Amino acid sequence: MNASAVPGPRRGSVEGTAGLHSLVGNAAVTYPDRLAVAGPDGCIRYRELDRAADAMARTLADAGVRRLDRVVIWAHKTVATVIAMQAVLRLGAVYVPVDGSMPGTRVAVIVRDCGARAVCAPADAGTVLRALMDPGVAYVGLALISGADGPRYSASVRPDDPAYILYTSGSSGAPKGVCISHRNALAFVGWAVEVLGLTPDDRLSNHASFGFDLSVLDLYGAFWVGASVHLIRAELAYAPAELVELIYREEMTCWYSVPSVLLLMMRGGLLDQPAPVRLRVVVFAGEPFAIVHVRALAGWAGARLFNFYGPTETNVCTYHEVLPGDLHRDRPAPIGRPACGDRVWALRPDGAVAGPGEEGELVVEGPTVMLGYWGGPPRRGAYRTGDLVRVLPDGSFDYVGRRDHQVKVRGQRIELGEVEAVLASHPGVAHVAVVVRGEGIDSRLEAFVVYRGGRQPGVVALKRHSARQLPPYMIVDGIHPIDTLPLNGNGKVDRAALLDLCCGADGRA
């Protein structure tokens, strides 16, 4: 496959003034009448997407958005949302995607933290936002607009200019913004296009919300080659059988999601029918995928299976294509070898580089590693992931676990400290510790609460309290009252003991 089916920046580099926004423009020239995006609010071809992005860029420019300004886009996944993202890039500004399910108070925190110049959101969000934002922040209504002949926008950007900021759960109690440059994004997308063999005839699924970095491949992988991307409504997570049907109906050729979603579909009947003929690539990322499920998927589909690994801070830095030999393992699929031109190694506790058979913390250096956290110092040197890995005989890596309290719940990254900080802010809570029970799709957040005395808030009250500041996926599933939190020999909360209490509990909240 020719990775440069649509003229775009060379893999791993940003040529001249081309940035992430050049991809749609290039596709509009080469494939103007091909489908670009299909979403809940309609479909749009590349020529129309190109013009609509310019029209929206003009609207944003009139609202005062300038180069390097941040624009928060608070919306569910729609074609209009994609147009807004492209429009921001065309002004040389930085988009900050925030899923429509986020509570307004959390959006306001993000708006303040990144110093947003404007917020783009649907009309019905305007009232909520205006009550929460500083008056100096512009509000721009999100709408599916069509572009007529008007000014063209294509800002000149430097490779290390920020393109977007993705906010992730923060251990200190507030979300933190991972700042990704045009170079970072293009290095990843260009590599992925080649490895997956994407062509203009591909139809890529987009399951992840735009606030999660899995969506970067879905959108920009399609734009790079002039393929189409099909936005999947978040609500389909509640109806896995509907999700299965969509793969067939939309004739998806490339699927990319966390393993929990794949497992949800497998439980929803995915394997009960013949595999879709056109599905040729399935990529999973974000959490370990038990080999028994990988085996089932491999046995069902003739598609190539890939495991992509990497925190938001590096996007994908290692990868592994599942081979027949992997299916006899007793561990999840490996996270594999370096990707995207990154240099990757495992650091032992003594500071030496781990060799075959040894474990260490995965460290990454290279073109996909973030600029830094918004508001923090520019990143210097290699990025330490906090993930523990084992070095395999061939020099590739197996994921072992985390060094800290960052967890994945149904594929979503959560800092337990942030969940605990929100619960602890309830007046009825004196102390709290949160643990994760179970794995993957069956994982649950369980909170152990020492009450302050007086009226003790129950599980619904604490969920309501959490919902004011946290997205739904970060709200705890169960509440366990406890007299005192157990401590280990280091004086820290003994989370292993709490987990034992969980598993021995009779299910009482």
Place this chain on the structure above:
Amino acid sequence: MVEQDIKAQLITFIRDRILAGDPGRELDEATPLLEWGVLNSLSIALLLNFIRDDLRVVVPLEKVNAQNFRDVRCIAALVHASMPGDGGTALSSPRGRLAGIEGTVS
């Protein structure tokens, strides 16, 4: 089955199977189930199985969305609307039955 009965059964199910009893009896028919994280993708699948197996009603897949599952009131209205006119036995969904979902919620 009248809508009030459906609400009562839904509340009992959610309390017992998802909220571990809800000893404080905080759940009511207007509690925002998705927004407050009471329901997620996995627990909705359990709820749909309950609606199918115990209430004998199959909810059309295209009706499973955030609006219809916003709270018990909305779910009850959906279930009631999905029943045949005489409120009797369940209809089969024209799209087929939902696959069984294993797993328990403590």
